[in-house]
Amino acid sequence: MAMSVQGTILVLDGVSTNRIMLKVQLTAAWYHVVQGEKLAGLGALLRRTRPDLVLTAQTLPDGSAADVKKVMAADPALIDVPIVAIAPQNDKAARLKALSDGLDDVLGYPFKDTLLLARVRSLLRARAERQELNIEGSAQTIGFGEAPQVLIAPPSTAEIAILTQTVRTSALWSNALTHQTRHRVTGHTLPDLKGILSGTIPDAIVVELAPNSSGRNLLADLRSRGATRNTVLIGVLPDDNPALAAEALDRGADAVCMGGFQTDEICLRLETLIARKTRDDRLRATLRRDLAESLIDPLTGLFNRRYAMRALDQIAHQAPETEHGFAVMLADLDHFKAINDRYGHAAGDLVLTETAKRLRVVIGKTGFVARIGGEEFMIGLPNTSTDQALKQAKQICETICEKPFQLPDRPAPVPVTISVGVKLCTPPELSHPGEADPVGRLISSADKALYAAKKAGRNQVQIRQSAA
Incomplete structure (x- = not known):
């Protein structure tokens, strides 16, 4: 008996060998793969295939990954579909450019199957959760047309926690972020979570993931707790270690940065992920309110x-x-x-x-x-x-x-x-x-x-x- 596919992934690349390689890797993991090679005709291809995720080369024959993002953002049905750019392994400028354009992640080519598939799993899991929120939200508007897409700005000042092995590293990272972001940054050390869980729950936590540390277990711990289940989690690895990065993603990290703490990259990822968290939090709050209102008599405040x-x-x-x-x-x-x-x-x-x-x-x-x-x-x-x-x-x-x-x-x-x-x-x-x-x-x-x-x-x- 054949297994069912687990989602549709659109691969965009002008180089056929790159598309074929990605198709082989993804098809082996039971994903349905659709291929495209340029920006022209992308709108029709998207409407026809309705992908769950898009993997696109940073540069296409007639455009860029940023152009793909613009095309998809114009369609309300695709606005939450994650987009991952593929850039040369050591091209830091390309990675930062893709993140600043609002893409969900950048994978350095060539990459290991384990890292590619872990990133795909992570993004599809997050999208499935958002889709459930949207389905529940749209159920409240049945009979009244489609709910309008509301652009929600992220908080002017978010709470960001740094969680590292040593006090010195915590101070260095906190200082670097404080100088480049408007958000409030606090430093903490592993494995003590008391400082994070006892006060205001952070909007995002940046965790140091040393090879032999408890950081990866901590990701799963934070993701499983009610208080931090929806908190943005970013892991930082000291070097290029695809296996550890893949494990961190599977344990609940929203993003993993390899090669140490890169302030520019962390700031860009924080902006994108906190903005998304703000939208999701607002939708959850609206759903809770709508559910309560659907069970309450508006005149007396009693149940209905x-x-x-x-x-x-x-x-x-x-x-x-x-x-x-x-x-x-x-x-x-x-x-x-x-x-x-x-x-x-x-x-x-x-x-x-x-x-x-x-x-x-x-x-x-x-x-x-x-x-x-x-x-x-x-x-x-x-x-x-x-x-x-x-x-x-x-x-x-x-x-x-x-x-x-x-x-x-x-x-x-x-x-x-x-x-x-x-x-x-x-x-x-x-x-x-x-x-x-x-x-x-x-x-x-x-x-x-x-x-x-x-x-x-x-x-x-x-x-x-x-x-x-």
């Missing part, structure tokens, strides 16, 4: 129906494991329409927000409270008994009716009451073979109890203990 249904489903699934019962309550403000009609919708909104505050106080951390309709609330109480649930249900009625609601432009507070229907459930009640929607049945029972409370005169609690 979507959250309530998920939470209740989880409570129901966990009940058999804990062997404890739980309760579902539906609470409905009495004669709420009359409040809206008599005092206006703004007054009605104030009653709802004040009701939400009072319900939160009663329920506290014992369960959840959600607004699931205009004036209807759902309360879920895990691990509760009949007596406990009834006590809290009565407290709900009391907290609403005992203190009338103060409304704007009304000299006298307005009395409000609430009716509560309670459905108590024990784990055996969930054992209905073939039942498609046990949670729906429980809510229906609570709704019947609520109807009974309304029919009996409102401002009271009614309970259903049967499964029906």
Whole structure:
């Protein structure tokens, strides 16, 4: 059985032997390779092949790696595709030029298979993480067209930590960076991470990777920690050691600089990687906010129906494991329409927000409270008994009716009451073979109890203990 390819890589080079060599190396590692030789027609080639990564010669017959970057940056679908330039091994000026043009990395030709493949793996891994963020982000905009591409500037001053074997090296590197970058630089020594992890987490960490040091293990450690998982990690090797560079990339380094600490190169890499981290951090924050907003009622700040249904489903699934019962309550403000009609919708909104505050106080951390309709609330109480649930249900009625609601432009507070229907459930009640929607049945029972409370005169609690 044939293995599936792990991604599409576009190789751009005017020299056919170079393209063939790269294709052999990459195809052997189960990548799908597409070839091109010049800038002309690149746009059509990119649209047709949709590569996951581009390897391009620094100089093409009719352009340069920088021109490739410009073509790709113009297409929103390709803006996050990593681009690696291939330059002569010892051409420092070419390497710096490619980095200053915003390319993701530069590989010196000729290079070892191990280093090439480690760099490809590292960049594809980072792109896959960004794609997941973008997919989740675009899911928030379904039905509203495509989310616009927002250019986010990197922070004016980022936090950069230097982590070296000796205090002297740390001081030298920190001093060199401080003079060439606007960022705040702090020096630390291996293997002590306390200084880095105890304060403000750095945006980037530059790690000295001596052949026999703990630096490479430290990369994996930093990448695995929640605090530093998204921190930029740059490794610095004292000499040209492709095997160690490949290992560092596989252990989590975003970039590796060989041949010692080159201030110009470190500064360029920091700018590109910190800018990318800023965009990713902003997208993560937006996703967290959007997720929270999708589960919160904007008027009251309570959870909404979507959250309530998920939470209740989880409570129901966990009940058999804990062997404890739980309760579902539906609470409905009495004669709420009359409040809206008599005092206006703004007054009605104030009653709802004040009701939400009072319900939160009663329920506290014992369960959840959600607004699931205009004036209807759902309360879920895990691990509760009949007596406990009834006590809290009565407290709900009391907290609403005992203190009338103060409304704007009304000299006298307005009395409000609430009716509560309670459905108590024990784990055996969930054992209905073939039942498609046990949670729906429980809510229906609570709704019947609520109807009974309304029919009996409102401002009271009614309970259903049967499964029906």
